[in-house]
Amino acid sequence: MLSRIAESLFWIGRYVERADGTARILDVNLERLNQLPASEQHQVAGQLLGIMGSRPETADFGLSELLNRLAYDRTSPSSIAGALGAARENARRARETVSSALWECLNTTWYGLSQHRKDVVGTYRFCHWVLERTAMVNGLADTTMSxxxxxxxxxxxxxxxxxxxxxxxxxxxxxxxxxxxxxxxxxxxxxxxxxxxxxxxxxxxxxxxxxxxxxxxxxxxxxxxxxxxxxxxxxxxxxxxxxxxxxxxxxxxxxxxxxxxxxxxxxxxxxxxxxxxxxxxxxxxxxxxxxxxxxxxxxxxxxxxxxx
Structure with missing residues (x-):
């Protein structure tokens, strides 16, 4: 196997799992965060960002900034959208190795990222949608690839x-x-x-x-x-x-x-x-x-x- 193909497959596994894990953490904490006063939101939002290995840039880092950083920022591989985009790009590079069903699932997921509201309710639904899509990716990988x-x-x-x-x-x-x-x-x-x-x-x-x-x-x-x-x-x-x-x-x-x-x-x-x-x-x-x-x-x- 070519090293570039092996590397792409390795990172597909990592990025899909990263999106899944981030969606689970964000989903569980959304309701609690939304009910906290602004001062406590800043503290807990910074702690949640710390789990992903990042730090807030400003002292007023709050709920909306957290949602963007962990869910929607396509330039960051630590966010859900960024991780799924990186997984799709790696699948494109290994197109001759991954199954058609797996590629179509990742490609459809990528195009579906922009169809969600970016408020708290929209992010809650977005996280559940991501969990379903990553489960589908893992299932297709297990059942349609040698x-x-x-x-x-x-x-x-x-x-x-x-x-x-x-x-x-x-x-x-x-x-x-x-x-x-x-x-x-x-x-x-x-x-x-x-x-x-x-x-x-x-x-x-x-x-x-x-x-x-x-x-x-x-x-x-x-x-x-x-x-x-x-x-x-x-x-x-x-x-x-x-x-x-x-x-x-x-x-x-x-x-x-x-x-x-x-x-x-x-x-x-x-x-x-x-x-x-x-x-x-x-x-x-x-x-x-x-x-x-x-x-x-x-x-x-x-x-x-x-x-x-």
């Missing part, structure tokens, strides 16, 4: 982005202190109903954090997502050696997963920021290692004439 190297690159990108998004959300204790309950934290990851069925009478932020971090059966938990990434890397490079791993990315992801899975702690909430910082660094390092191994372009050799 599960070969190309599909593995897409799953690898999706898994790393999913682990990173969940870690970013769990690393935001300020949101809990400012009124975001553990129930809403679970809903941001689409995990509330699964959590209730699994834990039943158990409740509280520590149980919720443990579920989103360590549950081996829930697809959006950090451990599950890292496991998916590890399996994809193994399929892409199944070479065997008796000592260690040839693939740096697989070593990085495996170390992050096993540290979480086998680390016993009596106070998970106190150590949560440290754990989540480690996960985010591991995702970034794994992405860099994947780029170096599979996507990095060799420098073109230039012909140098003989010097007389």
């Amino acid at each position: 599960h070969d190297e190309g599909w593995q690159f897409m799953i690898l990108g999706r898994s790393l982005e999913r682990a990173d998004m969940t870690a970013r959300m769990l690393q935001a204790p300020d949101l809990l202190s400012s009124g975001l309950s553990w129930v809403n934290m679970l809903r941001c990851a689409g995990a509330y109903e699964s959590f209730l069925r699994t834990r039943r009478a158990a409740s509280g932020e520590e149980h919720a954090a443990e579920f989103l971090l360590l549950d081996r059966l829930f697809p959006r938990s950090v451990v599950y997502a890292l496991g998916d990434a590890e399996r994809a890397l193994e399929q892409l490079d199944p070479s065997y050696q008796r000592v260690g791993f040839i693939d740096d990315a697989r070593r990085i992801v495996g170390q992050a997963r096993t540290f979480l899975e086998f680390h016993q702690t009596a106070n998970l909430m106190a150590e949560l920021p440290e754990h989540m910082d480690r996960v985010q660094k591991a995702c970034a390092q794994a992405s860099d290692a994947i780029t170096r191994k599979y996507f990095a372009q060799t420098v073109d050799l230039a012909w140098v004439g003989e010097v007389s």
Whole structure:
């Protein structure tokens, strides 16, 4: 497979998952934000923007600015519209590899971005529409593409982005202190109903954090997502050696997963920021290692004439 095609498929997975995760977080927080006084809106809006790795430019950064930055700004890959646009552009570059159904879904989604009102009610409907479209993209990728190297690159990108998004959300204790309950934290990851069925009478932020971090059966938990990434890397490079791993990315992801899975702690909430910082660094390092191994372009050799 050409490196440019592999890179495009990897980033389709990442960008679609980024749009999905951002839509979930924005959807859960819209109603709460709209009911807050302006002074508190500025504070919570800045905290939500911080989850995405950005900072507000001005002190009066409020709800309308947040909606534009996280939902509608097509120039920013951190926004929903920007991420879906980038996914569509990568699908265009890999047009000969992705299925026609997947391309048409991404293309239709791109043209549908401008058909939504940009107020609070419109954004609420927009988020639900995005969740439906990203679910359709993932379903079409799973059912209309061969599960070969190309599909593995897409799953690898999706898994790393999913682990990173969940870690970013769990690393935001300020949101809990400012009124975001553990129930809403679970809903941001689409995990509330699964959590209730699994834990039943158990409740509280520590149980919720443990579920989103360590549950081996829930697809959006950090451990599950890292496991998916590890399996994809193994399929892409199944070479065997008796000592260690040839693939740096697989070593990085495996170390992050096993540290979480086998680390016993009596106070998970106190150590949560440290754990989540480690996960985010591991995702970034794994992405860099994947780029170096599979996507990095060799420098073109230039012909140098003989010097007389």
